[in-house]
Amino acid sequence: MALRLQSPYSNNHAAWFKGNLHTHTTNSDGNLSPQDTIATYAGMGYHFLMLSDHDKFTDPALLDPCGLTLIPGCEITANGPHMLHVNANGAMEPVENRQNIIDAVNGIDNGGFCIMNHPNWLENFNHCDHKNLEAWQGYAGIEIYNGVCRRAEGSPLATDRWDRLLSAGRKVWGYANDDNHRDWDRGVAWNVVQAEDASPGSIVKSLREGRFYASTGVVIDSIEVEGNTLRVRTQNAQRHYVSSLHGRVPAIADGRNLVYTLPDEFPFPYIRIECWGPADAMAWTQPFLIEKD
């Protein structure tokens, strides 16, 4: 029985687009006006940006995009664990029952979706209890890296939560965002998307379907799957971890690029790749589920 890797990526895609989905402005507790925030990210070479003020909709249609693709959004904040509403058309009522919010977002039918934010924030490293992440259905993924938690309490990383969810059979994506509040929060963590074009619709669709990688500095040029073989080409990775069930690491390989072929017998349901680069630069691919022919 042959094993096959199921890839969210396209082997032959048009282009990569880089962007941040978690950005506060002076409309909540960020330090720059919405317009200055957009201009600053445009100057950093980003392609797309989502302004996500706390329980407040900052309408991008009223702002100069400065060449960026602006995705309308909001960070649902009050009354429970924080979550991003991607492709929002207004601020949702932040009701305590987060499942109701997820259902309402999915019911809008405009391609919008929810991301559960910074699960390992706060002194107890538990802003979002894992029981919630397990119980809630219909969210697209979690923040596996949150930039502001680099300097705040808790941990910016939440790949532990991700592996627990993936190991439980949940298909959820890993997002990396700045959660920009201050100058030093910008350009910390981002998502790089395979999309047909830079339109908001194309970028949102790819973000919802897992055609992106998360990064804090490693640049991936291509991610290709053929049968049971995965090839990842990067510009600056130094080592690759093949991560799997409950955090197991079935392979580690040094070098800029990775070629990994599943062994004939592989008892785990998924793999995902961590690309480790210089200093704190990393990239995380989305999971590849393993199918049996």
Ligand SMILES: [Zn+2]
């Ligand atoms: Zn938050």
Ligand SMILES: [Zn+2]
């Ligand atoms: Zn935030």
